[in-house]
Amino acid sequence: MLLRDRLRSHRLRAGVGGLTIGREIIVMEETGSTNDIVYQMACGDWPEGLVVFAEHQTAARGQRGNVWEAAAHKGLWFSILLRPEIDIAESARLTGWAANIIAATIQNEYALNAIVKPPNDVYVGKYKLAGVLVEMRARPGAPHVAILGIGINVNQIPSDFSEKLRERATSLAILRRGRLDRQAFAVALLRNLDRTYPDFVF
Numbered sequence: 001m002l003l004r005d006r007l008r009s010h011r012l013r014a015g016v017g018g019l020t021i022g023r024e025i026i027v028m029e030e031t032g033s034t035n036d037i038v039y040q041m042a043c044g045d046w047p048e049g050l051v052v053f054a055e056h057q058t059a060a061r062g063q064r065g066n067v068w069e070a071a072a073h074k075g076l077w078f079s080i081l082l083r084p085e086i087d088i089a090e091s092a093r094l095t096g097w098a099a100n101i102i103a104a105t106i107q108n109e110y111a112l113n114a115i116v117k118p119p120n121d122v123y124v125g126k127y128k129l130a131g132v133l134v135e136m137r138a139r140p141g142a143p144h145v146a147i148l149g150i151g152i153n154v155n156q157i158p159s160d161f162s163e164k165l166r167e168r169a170t171s172l173a174i175l176r177r178g179r180l181d182r183q184a185f186a187v188a189l190l191r192n193l194d195r196t197y198p199d200f201v202f
Helices: 009-016 034-042 088-110 172-176 182-201
Strands: 025-028 051-054 076-082 114-117 121-124 127-137 145-152
Touching: 009 025, 009 051, 009 182, 034 051, 034 076, 034 127, 034 145, 076 182, 088 114, 088 121, 088 127, 088 145, 088 172, 088 182, 127 172, 145 182
Parallel strands: 025 051
Antiparallel strands: 051 076, 076 145, 114 121, 121 127, 127 145
8 A cells, every 4th residue: 555545634624624524623543333332422522523533443334233344444434423403213314315416426526427225325327436434322411423424445456346246346447547635525525515515504
């Protein structure tokens, strides 16, 4: 892996530019699950909009407890701390919003026909490219905590996927036939999420 391919928290924060989502950004080299890390931090004084990236996740998960293969330094694996004033039963709305913004950002940045396959996956053609996992926790007398977990395959090559997944998973690099700038894409996505979040909340 080239050193320039590493995600850098200060560069991500500078690119986002002081928005709500991305006001605090942490990049970890390795963790089990960024959703678990953000939930632990939510119990402290960390602000809404905190984003935690992991260069490698050893226990990444998807909907219904499915395992998400997360090749180190190849994709974007991150979680966002949100406190939307919605009922826990409405968490599917949060999932749908995030998945649609991911698909739109892929379309805008790379001219790929990305679509959302409900409830939480982003596909190009028959291949899965990204997924969303929202976990909400109730807090008496305060807005619920929502952990928005996102996984996007960016620079994987076919051999990075298990043989079983090669038939149904892909990456932006495979589709675009070349390595992409993960940091630039992360900034574009965070900015789009931040821009549309107030409309979702209100």
